[in-house]
Amino acid sequence: MTLDPKGRTSPGFERHxxxxxxxxxxxxxxxxxxxxxxxxxxxxxxxxIREAGIKNVRVQKSGCLDHCEYGPTCVVYPEGTWYGLTDDGTIQALLHHLKTGEVDDSMTLKMDE
Ligand code: FES
Incomplete structure (x- = not known):
């Protein structure tokens, strides 16, 4: 049996x-x-995220997410929430989402803007 070095007993993250x-x-x-x-x-x-002591949230680099005109782009799962991280407001909204799970819909990516 393989033991997880972080002590996890099931795969995945609360938010990714x-x-x-x-x-x-x-x-x-x-x-x-x-x-x-x-x-x-x-x-x-x-x-x-690390300094805040948030566990079970993973932030990582991806390849092209195909919403290039709105970038830097980010998507958070399991919600499937998209951000265009073009100003401090959207970055703070993403951080709040990752820390609390709460989504501010006014700060998510809108493709008509
Ligand atoms: S380059 Fe395509 S979404 Fe970033």
Missing amino acids: AFICGHTRAEGAARPSCEPKGSIDLMRALKMN
Whole structure:
């Protein structure tokens, strides 16, 4: 029997956030998230979650999430909530979501904006 080093008895996370870390070449037909600072943002979010002592929440880099024009983009499961992390308000809303599970719908990604 394999023992989990973190003491977990079942797989998965309470909340799981994917932040796009994709890079496209300059002049590409679509923008990409890494040149907009998504990796630095992801590192800051991970540190914030760790320092807050939040357990069973995972923040990690993903490939392109195909909502490139709204990036840096993030999706949180199990809710399937999307964020365009373009200002401090959306970043704070994501952090609040990850820490509490509460979603502020006014701060989630709207594709018509
Ligand atoms: S490059 Fe980030 S969503 Fe496509």
